[in-house]
Amino acid sequence: MKKILFALAIMPLLVMGCSSDDVDELPKSEFDHDIELLYGQWRATAVEIMEGVKIDLTDEEVEKEVPPTYVTFEKNGAFSSEGVLGNGKGTYTAKGKKITTVMGDEELILDMTSLKAAEAKIVLNAKTLGLPSIPEEIKDVTVVLTKQVKK
Numbered sequence: 001m002k003k004i005l006f007a008l009a010i011m012p013l014l015v016m017g018c019s020s021d022d023v024d025e026l027p028k029s030e031f032d033h034d035i036e037l038l039y040g041q042w043r044a045t046a047v048e049i050m051e052g053v054k055i056d057l058t059d060e061e062v063e064k065e066v067p068p069t070y071v072t073f074e075k076n077g078a079f080s081s082e083g084v085l086g087n088g089k090g091t092y093t094a095k096g097k098k099i100t101t102v103m104g105d106e107e108l109i110l111d112m113t114s115l116k117a118a119e120a121k122i123v124l125n126a127k128t129l130g131l132p133s134i135p136e137e138i139k140d141v142t143v144v145l146t147k148q149v150k151k
Contacts, residue, residue: 029094030094030095030096031094031095031096032096032097033094033097033112033115034115035094037115037116037117037120038073038094038099038115038120039073039074039075040072040073040147040148041070041071041072041147041148042070042071042072042073042120042145042146042147042148043058043068043069043070043145043146043148044057044068044069044070044071044083044084044085044143044144044145045057045058045144045145045146046058046143046144047129047131047134047141047142047143047144048121048141048142048143048144049126049134049135049138049141050138055131055133055134057069065131065132066083066084066131067082067083067084068082068083069081069082069083069084069085070082070083070148071085071101071145073092073099077091077092077093078090078091078092079091079092079101079102079103081101081103084128084129084130084131085108085128085129086103086106086108088103088104089103090102090103090104090106094112097111097112097113098110098111098112099112099122108124108128109124110122110123110124111123111124113142117147118146118147119144119145119146119147120144120145120147121142121143121144121145122142122143122145123140123141123142123143124140124141124143125139125140125141126138126139126140126141129141129143
């Protein structure tokens with residue numbers, strides 16, 4: 001019985017002694033959200049102007065004035081956009097709650113308030129969108145992004 005207890009007592013020491021210092025730890029993301037959820041193509045589906053006031057960007061009448069907007073975030077830091085957030089390709093960095101995109105000379109900072117597998121929310125300056133239906137006194141709006149399924 002003493003031998004079994006002794007073996008059980010030294011087992012944690014053996015396990016700790018076998019760990020290797022040569023194994024590199026994976027770098028931790030500086031992004032406050034799960035970075036893996038960010039990767040892929042997203043469509044801007046709504047703009048929340050204020051509590052309870054929302055513009056559906058997928059409505060046919062709205063699409064006549066506002067082109068469908070898509071953004072794509074790749075694992076390698078590549079970014080692409082089409083629609084009201086700009087058209088083109090560039091790069092992005094994600095740190096804290098902010099995503100900074102750069103396309104040519106244009107930099108856009110997205111404040112990501114929520115990131116889930118199928119939906120994300122970003123806050124940005126209302127003037128960035130250039131939507132005529134947003135009153136002048138509104139400074140910031142929340143854009144709802146919906147993850148697109150690859151076909």
